[in-house]
Amino acid sequence: MRTVSNETAAQVPVTSGSKWNLIRRKLWRSRMMYLFVLPGTLYFLIYKYVPLLGSVIAFQEYSPFQGFLHSDWVGFAHFRKIFDNPEVVQVLINTITLSFLQIAVAFPVPILLALMLNETRNEWFKRLIQSLVYLPHFLSWVVVVGLVTIFLRSDGVVNGLLEHVFGIEPILFLQQPYLFKPLIVLEVIWKEAGWGTIVFLAALAGVNPELYEAAIVDGANRWRRIWHITLPGIRSTIVILLILRLGTVLDNGFEQIFLMLNPYVQEVGNVLDTYVYYKGILQSDFSFATAVGLFKSVVGLVLVVAANKLAKKFGEEGIY
Template identity: 75%
Template sequence: MSMASTPRENLPAPRAAARRRGRLARNLWKSRYMYAFVLPGLLYFLLYRYVPLLGSILAFKEYSPFQGILDSPWVGLANFRRIFENAEVVQVLVNTLVLSFLQILFAFPVPIVLAVMLNEVRSDAFKKLIQSIVYLPHFLSWVVVIGIVTVFLRSEGLVNLLLERLFGISSIPFLQLPALFKPLLVLEVIWKESGWGTIVFLAALAGVHPELYEAAVVDGAGRLRRIWHITLPAIRSTVVILLILRLGTVLDNGFEQVFLMLNPYVMNVGNVLDTYVYYKGILQSDFSFATAVGLFKSLVGLVLVVAANRLAKRFGEEGIY
């Protein structure tokens, strides 16, 4: 039998490997423009997401800037034990979990409701107007958002001015009340980010064929029935995927928003893991402990994502992998 007719699986290993490399090179060259388009994103994740993971070794050392990362003494899991032995860290962890629970409970469903409502609007012009209005705050930085909230709610702000002139109520320190700190954060997230989530769910609803709604109308289904049996099932998979991803950041409340809203009056209820790592790692130079807290956050997020994904698959959803 000639070499040309030799089956591919019977080729010698070096020659088979050479053929695979040649085929890979041809495919890369054929799709070179597509890979060039993807390259900046890959470099971003490589440089800012994966390379910094090498610094996680600080969590297992007692880091000293004078000794460097490699020469600092190894302490094993001592920094992780401090997370559970320190009463301050436990309080910070509780604050983080409560705030995340409130955001999932109240902020997460808002884009779903808005998307369902906009899907029922028949006027394209009105729908686009509402979409633009709710999506606009997404482009504002948290500095601007917190500045707006401060202008309205400070002691001499617009809200207190209206309360005093219309109802004779004396000035209320909204920003200094611990009971209002978490509700204000949730309301800010709803106002700023609901528009982004709405667009995601509307994109999922764009794949629903109009004939389904027409058939439901012929069968006598009302508006609520159409929403329950057609609209909501159409976005169920998207809801599950976004919820799984949200659970992965359950210990990540967003540093910038919380940091800008903190003040000495609400520190006990507002200090979360993100700000705590900043105070311990940057201001107090406890880099090893701050790294351990950050690594602990990542591990908890990973466990929650894996568990939620398996639970979603058990109930018949595709999950994220």
């Protein structure tokens, strides 16, 4: 019986029919895997990609009665209004300020928590603290803001303590414009810091323990081990998460901001997410609201691409 060598088989041309049969066989062998991912694929197609077609109304004077096909085309008129309208400029400043406050203050907190938990030698205590700090992640923003309101309202727990223990008159925490942004950042830290800690603890688990042993032999104390071994070991994870965070720099989260807003803090607390809601839903200015949302998405995309290139320039992997 004559066999065909690998070199001879490699020289046999593959026709389009045989390629299709090969692809079909591979698809059939992996049919259960494709069936498993089908619900997730359909979710993103139906709820993420198909709605993108509606972005065309950002370039129209959209009327629900005329529809997409018959509404008047206005080009970039709505985008020019974004920068011509002083109200939008103020909203944009509020959004950027709040986002960079969250990046500067809230982003490092999970890193610090992960470093402290990583240095804890009592496993029972470590697991207890880790469970306690990430449990708030599972609470909705309605519950979180409700708790904050109960504690900080004029007749709440905090004002009760200030009045009865220190003799201080009640402070209207929720009506003070200068306290709005710090409260938002503190709520984000309390709710999400513990959940973000899990990612950094997973990254810390991949650091080679022999490096710590060698550092101890060389006489490095705990702080030097953290600075020269631990932090460089999770640097790539920090960079990737920072890049992804920059992509949402104009996305402050609608629910939290909307629930915390009131007439006293409207000027400093109104961000792009809530502004789109007010203009698009309450005032029925669908085209302008869509233009603002599209502008926000484009800025996020540009920041992600720029940050990724910058990370690669400094020797990091980036996200793609």
